[in-house]
Amino acid sequence: MKRVKAKKYLGQHFLNDQHIAMQIVEALPIPPYKVLEIGPGMGVLTEHLSQKNEIDLSLVELDAESVAYLTTHYPQLSDKIIAADFLKMDLSLFFEGEFSIIGNFPYNISSQIFFKVLEHRDQVKSVTGMVQREVGRRLTSGPGNKEYGILSVFMQAWYNAEYLFTVDEHVFSPPPKVKSAVIRFTRNDVTDLGCDPGLFHKVVKTAFNQRRKTMRNSLKTFGISDDSEDVKALLQKRPEQLGVEEFVKLTNIVGASM
Numbered sequence: 001m002k003r004v005k006a007k008k009y010l011g012q013h014f015l016n017d018q019h020i021a022m023q024i025v026e027a028l029p030i031p032p033y034k035v036l037e038i039g040p041g042m043g044v045l046t047e048h049l050s051q052k053n054e055i056d057l058s059l060v061e062l063d064a065e066s067v068a069y070l071t072t073h074y075p076q077l078s079d080k081i082i083a084a085d086f087l088k089m090d091l092s093l094f095f096e097g098e099f100s101i102i103g104n105f106p107y108n109i110s111s112q113i114f115f116k117v118l119e120h121r122d123q124v125k126s127v128t129g130m131v132q133r134e135v136g137r138r139l140t141s142g143p144g145n146k147e148y149g150i151l152s153v154f155m156q157a158w159y160n161a162e163y164l165f166t167v168d169e170h171v172f173s174p175p176p177k178v179k180s181a182v183i184r185f186t187r188n189d190v191t192d193l194g195c196d197p198g199l200f201h202k203v204v205k206t207a208f209n210q211r212r213k214t215m216r217n218s219l220k221t222f223g224i225s226d227d228s229e230d231v232k233a234l235l236q237k238r239p240e241q242l243g244v245e246e247f248v249k250l251t252n253i254v255g256a257s258m
């Protein structure tokens with residue numbers, strides 16, 4: 001069967017390097033044994049995943065041509081190939097209990113994939129895969145880093161983040177314009193952040209939407225009444241200087257002032 005013709009609008013850049021594919025699959029933390037691969041394309045990761053007998057593998061692929069290719073090459077997986085848009089999939093319908101995600105993700109929707117993971121964090125135990133290098137840095141960097149932002153705080157509130165390695169453009173066909181990164185998130189033990197999660201989201205978003213401002217200025221609209229030394233010190237900082245715990249503290253301060 002012919003190779004799939006790469007479609008730009010689907011973020012298709014096919015990995016040609018078997019060694020890198022194997023490294024990504026080996027980075028997958030198991031258990032859990034249920035694994036969902038997002039965007040298998042022509043199956044460069046699927047090939048290695050399907051050799052792991054302990055894994056119950058499902059694939060979700062939006063491109064009909066790739067689905068046809070996979071069905072021909074992996075007939076044993078044909079009832080595990082979901083021809084769908086991952087972003088629109090009802091995960092609780094497909095998977096009972098916990099599972100892990102793996103993939104060389106379509107770069108045009110990688111942030112949306114991680115926002116969906118956060119929504120389903122009770123089910124998603126880990127995420128291993130490739131994203132644009134800048135996104136990889138952003139998602140895994142900590143406070144004090146210029147790449148640190150909203151999604152870094154949200155992901156790191158619930159997952160341990162690791163930047164595993166950088167991947168060059170030339171191992172893809174067609175090559176993307178930028179380098180890529182393999183990252184891994186493993187859910188931590190936190191079940192309760194220690195503050196209202198909705199308000200936490202609001203505080204983090206408000207802060208990073210005005211990232212040059214101190215917290216005192218960006219959180220003005222919330223009318224913080226606490227003036228203790230502790231709180232003053234927190235409010236003098238800029239969002240990129242604050243870790244998850246400090247955002248939790250701020251959220252509780254905001255909550256108490258409302």
Ligand SMILES: C[S@@+](CC[C@H](N)C(=O)[O-])C[C@H]1O[C@@H](n2cnc3c(N)ncnc32)[C@H](O)[C@@H]1O
Pocket residue numbers: 010011012013014015016038039040041042043044045060061062063066084085086087103104105106107109
């Ligand atoms: C960067 S390519 C990776 C392909 C293959 N895994 C590889 O490494 O060569 C991204 C893949 O995601 C698929 N894709 C794009 N948007 C998708 C979506 N919303 N849901 C599921 N798959 C999607 C593309 O068709 C493509 O096969």
